[in-house]
Amino acid sequence: IEDNVFVGHGVMFTNDLFPRATNADGSAQTEADWVVIETFIKKGASIGSNATVLCGITIGENALIGAGAVVTKNVPANTVYAGNPAKFIKNI
Secondary structure: OOOOOEEOOOOEEOOOOOOOOEOOOOOEOOHHHOOOOOOEEOOOOEEOOOOEEOOOOEEOOOOEEOOOOEEOOOEOOOEEEEOOOOEEEEEO
């Protein structure tokens, strides 16, 4: 998360696209069984309350994410995205 970013109440960031408690053989997963996937929130972006941001996403500079949005793909700089899944609304 870069400088001047707003993250609203209850925003959820995921870190695994395919979370599982066990392996195919039924054994419990350990740290060795998964990889943390980075997410990037660029300078000046705003994320509304209760939005969910899937891992591996980049939210561009000054982008605005609407409250309750589910961000499933990269968001370009200076745009507004909202909805489930989050869709382009307008340029700012």
